Amino acid sequence: xxxxxxxxxxxxxxxxxxxxxxxxxxxxxxxxxxxxxxxxxxxxxxxxxxxxxxxxxxxxxxxxxxxxxxxxxxxxxxxxxxxxxxxxxxxxxxxxxxxxxxxxxxxxxxxxxxxxxxxxxxxxxxxxxxxxxxxxxxxxxxxxxxxxxxxxxxxxxxxxxxxxxxxxxxxxxxxxxxxxxxxxxxxxxxxxxxxxxxxxxxxxxxxxxxxxxxxxxxxxxxxxxxxxxxxxxxxxxxxxxxxxxxxxxxxxxxxxxxxxxxxxxxxxxxxxxxxxxxxxxxxxxxxxxxxxxxxxxxxxxxxxxxxxxxxxxxxxxxxxxxxxxxxxxxxxxxxxxxxxxxxxxxxxxxxxxxxxxxxxxxxxxxxxxxxx
Amino acid sequence: xxxxxxxxxxxxxxxxxxxxxxxxxxxxxxxxxxxxxxxxxxxxxxxxxxxxxxxxxxxxxxxxxxxxxxxxxxxxxxxxxxxxxxxxxxxxxxxxxxxxxxxxxxxxxxxxxxxxxxxxxxxxxxxxxxxxxxx
Numbered sequence: 001x002x003x004x005x006x007x008x009x010x011x012x013x014x015x016x017x018x019x020x021x022x023x024x025x026x027x028x029x030x031x032x033x034x035x036x037x038x039x040x041x042x043x044x045x046x047x048x049x050x051x052x053x054x055x056x057x058x059x060x061x062x063x064x065x066x067x068x069x070x071x072x073x074x075x076x077x078x079x080x081x082x083x084x085x086x087x088x089x090x091x092x093x094x095x096x097x098x099x100x101x102x103x104x105x106x107x108x109x110x111x112x113x114x115x116x117x118x119x120x121x122x123x124x125x126x127x128x129x130x131x132x133x134x135x136x137x138x139x140x141x142x143x144x145x146x147x148x149x150x151x152x153x154x155x156x157x158x159x160x161x162x163x164x165x166x167x168x169x170x171x172x173x174x175x176x177x178x179x180x181x182x183x184x185x186x187x188x189x190x191x192x193x194x195x196x197x198x199x200x201x202x203x204x205x206x207x208x209x210x211x212x213x214x215x216x217x218x219x220x221x222x223x224x225x226x227x228x229x230x231x232x233x234x235x236x237x238x239x240x241x242x243x244x245x246x247x248x249x250x251x252x253x254x255x256x257x258x259x260x261x262x263x264x265x266x267x268x269x270x271x272x273x274x275x276x277x278x279x280x281x282x283x284x285x286x287x288x289x290x291x292x293x294x295x296x297x298x299x300x301x302x303x304x305x306x307x308x309x310x311x312x313x314x315x316x317x318x319x320x321x322x323x324x325x326x327x328x329x330x331x332x333x334x335x336x337x338x339x340x341x342x343x344x345x346x347x348x349x350x351x352x353x354x355x356x357x358x359x360x361x362x363x364x365x366x367x368x369x370x371x372x
Numbered sequence: 373x374x375x376x377x378x379x380x381x382x383x384x385x386x387x388x389x390x391x392x393x394x395x396x397x398x399x400x401x402x403x404x405x406x407x408x409x410x411x412x413x414x415x416x417x418x419x420x421x422x423x424x425x426x427x428x429x430x431x432x433x434x435x436x437x438x439x440x441x442x443x444x445x446x447x448x449x450x451x452x453x454x455x456x457x458x459x460x461x462x463x464x465x466x467x468x469x470x471x472x473x474x475x476x477x478x479x480x481x482x483x484x485x486x487x488x489x490x491x492x493x494x495x496x497x498x499x500x501x502x503x504x505x506x507x
Contacts, residue, residue: 025408041434042409233408233435299456301412301432323411323434330412352414352430 013058014150014208015215022229030122030248032059034232041233045325048197048238049368052158053230054218058150061125062205063118065132069139070114077135077274078108079257081267085110090177090194093265094257095128096275100282101253102260104128105245107194109179117190117205119151121247135274150211154218155201155238157368158225163202165221166214167191171202185210185217196235198242199368237322240331243293243364249304250291250319250333258282259335260291261363289316290341293363295331300351302332302358307350310340318349324365331365332358374467380443380483381492384425387467388443388475390483397443398471399431399462402496407433410462415451416473422446424482429472431462444482446475 010033013019019026019035027036035056037044047053065074074082080093090109094102104124109117120128125146132142154163164171166184171191174180179192187210195201206214219227236246245251245260256279257266266279296302302321307314321332332349340347343362348355379387385403389396399407412432422428422442429440451473455461461470477483487495 025406036435037408040409045434237434299412300414301437303437323432325434 011059013056013211015056015058015211018212018215019056019229024229024231027232029232030059030124032122034059035229037231037233038229041231041237042325044228044230044234045237047226047228048156048199048201048230048234049326050157051226051228052154052156052162052222053197053228053234054215054222055153055155055230055235056150056211056215057153057203057235058208058211059122060151061120061122061128062145062149062151063120063125063129063132064115064143064145065118065140066115066143067140068114069137070116073135073137073140074108074116075270075273076137077132079266079273079275079279080108081270082108082110082116083270087112088178088180090179090192091265092177092262094260094262095131096257096279097253098275098278100256100275100278102247102251102255102257103131103253105247105251105262107177107192109190109192111179111181111190119203119205123248148208150206150208152204152206152211152214152218153195153197153201154204154222155195155197155199155230157200158222158227159199159201162218162222162225162227163191163204166217176200185214187214189214196242196244197238198244198364198366199238236320237325240320240322240333241324241326241364241366243333243366245291245333246320255291255335256282258287259289287338289335289337291319291333292336292341292360293331293333293365294347294349294358295327295329295361295365296349297357297359299330300349300354300356301330302334302349302351302356308334308336308340308358309348309350309355310336310345315340315347321349326366336360376467376489379467379489380486381489381495382441382443382486383495384439384441386440386443388483388486389471390477390480393477393480394449395444395446395475395477395483396471397428397440397473397475399440399466400492401466403438404463404466404470407431407435407438407462409434410459413455413459413462413472415453415455416448418448418451420448422448422475431472432459440472442475443486444475445478447478448473449476450474
């Protein structure tokens with residue numbers, strides 16, 4: 001690299017040194033330098049599907065929205081309905097612009113009647129904050145918690161027992177997309193039953209200085225059940241198998257919730273929210289393109305940017321693709337025209353200029369069968 | 373295991389084992405670590421003529437796709453068909469069972485211009501000091 005253009009310094013997790021000691025391979029993601037994998041993406045992926053994986057996802061930005069007008073504010077800037085959210089409940093929601101394009105998508109946890117925790121994409125956090133502050137209602141405080149917090153995700157069929165041990169409490173009754181305030185290893189934490197792996201698991205929101213003791217305790221207690229530290233590489237293959245879209249790949253400002261296939265998060269019963277008119281119009285007119293899942297029928301790994309064709313015509317492009325360790329075949333997500341989007345449609349992926357056969361499938365590729 | 377001291381190396385992390393006018397090509401131990409779990413290898417067609425530095429094969433891992441370049445000019449005379457069934461041989465045996473293709477060199481003396489193992493090791497240190505890590 002001989003570039004003379006100054007690039008902003010990369011952010012690092014409070015436990016970066018721990019990852020270095022584990023000989024992690026690092027990757028840049030959303031302005032952060034985070035572990036991509038430790039020993040093997042494949043092994044880390046399998047650990048999450050069969051036992052348990054420990055992820056440092058401190059690149060995810062935590063924001064707090066609080067105050068008497070907090071609910072009214074979220075109703076205005078988000079597409080989901082926050083009127084129905086109870087304390088200790090979470091909702092997945094897009095935040096759209098006036099055209100219905102997705103500025104970001106996030107999980108919002110209601111910690112109390114006037115207190116919400118937003119967990120947003122690393123690469124969008126600055127823009128999100130600016131947008132939220134521009135649209136802020138009187139009676140709402142918006143706080144950026146990035147400097148003082150971090151998140152550890154413990155995911156997999158063995159996560160429940162492990163987190164119960166660390167938290168010293170039973171958590172079986174905590175439902176999917178629910179959270180509770182508590183302690184983990186004696187440190188204050190938001191314990192949330194959420195994740196981005198398609199597996200049962202927890203996300204622990206902690207103070208930055210508490211990440212290390214909780215990480216160490218989880219690794220020690222998890223040894224008996226086969227826990228592995230897992231990086232962004234496995235997180236990506238896991239979320240893709242679960243059919244979960246990733247911002248910057250499958251979602252951006254030009255895509256709408258209906259095109260992405262998350263139209264259920266658009267609450268038209270709300271009289272007004274940013275993007276409502278455009279989204280309503282689209283819901284009535286129908287879609288020109290859709291995000292679909294496809295499975296490769298011939299050898300080759302689909303990657304972002306590859307063209308998708310149907311009957312020799314280009315109908316869209318791949319936005320995410322990988323080898324699926326669980327299904328042992330190659331899978332991908334991509335946008336295609338509405339006519340080419342029905343499950344069962346035969347597509348060709350142009351892999352290194354060679355048309356390679358694929359079939360549109362119903363998402364998710366993988367669904368876990370455990371209790372949620 | 374192949375004696376790495378008899379191999380020649382490229383800055384793009386291929387090795388070449390020269391026997392007469394034929395050279396077997398694979399990727400280095402360092403490259404396989406960087407590429408990580410290999411899931412698919414796109415092999416070249418036998419008879420294909422390539423220039424030095426031209427992309428000949430593609431190695432796909434769970435991480436990304438990596439181009440494999442011809443260390444020298446020549447014609448592809450053999451490919452490792454075993455990789456179609458067992459692509460992970462690139463990880464487990466990069467210098468032996470994980471070889472990728474054999475070139476008939478246009479000019480056998482071209483191999484002398486490639487790095488020795490000691491030079492390659494020194495190059496790796498230099499490269500990591502610069503922060504470049506791409507295989």
